[in-house]
Amino acid sequence: MERKEFLRSLGAGAAFALTFSCINGCSNDDGELETKPVPTGVDFTIDLNSQEGLGLQNNGDFILKNDVVVVKNLEGNFIAASQICSHQQTDQVRFLDDNGGIFRCSTHGSEFDQNGAPLNTITNNPLKTFNTELNGNILRVFE
Template structure:
């Protein structure tokens, strides 16, 4: 085998290897999934007297449960939206000071009511109902 044949062989092998590895390419970084919709059939209750949920006793507090961000606004209202951005499913954060949900991946923002306030997202968040009874906060579709 001469030098030219050898280099061709290496180049073809590398190209074939790259093609095989990229055929199934998709995001798997742990921060995203292929679903940009919120969970359906949501129906759970948080006991606000438990330490794990105590952050919701304070205005501006938030937590993630069952694929939903549950937050207490600066005004003291409870709100709940899907935890994933509608652009590429990255995990959102609640920014109480700015009264919004923020995607740290591409900078999309959403109002507390779930509407898009800054792209690249173009679809609103799924919003869930909340009902406080004593220290039990029910979150449901």
């Protein structure tokens, strides 16, 4: 079945809903994807007792800092990965508590496990991950 035929079989409303959400989510005002480079040279700290650190109190919480998603995973361990997706370099990667905890990019739906390995066929490229180290109340995120 050709694309036109398929869309016609869905009906105008369903076709519009499917295509508009993708077109709207995948482009900026100029019709181009807004892309960013994957972070490099990452080395920063977060004081878990600070206002910023309050975002990491509960298992499943995450914060965004320096294009990195810093997470307290469902087991209570701190992990970190690039906020920039390896699929098309958009900055929409977030942590979800689905399937034990995954990273997901809302631009095209790429999903990655906590080690950055792709979980679906949208991309074969792994998501860049970073080391974490906890010393008292200071969490270090680094390469």
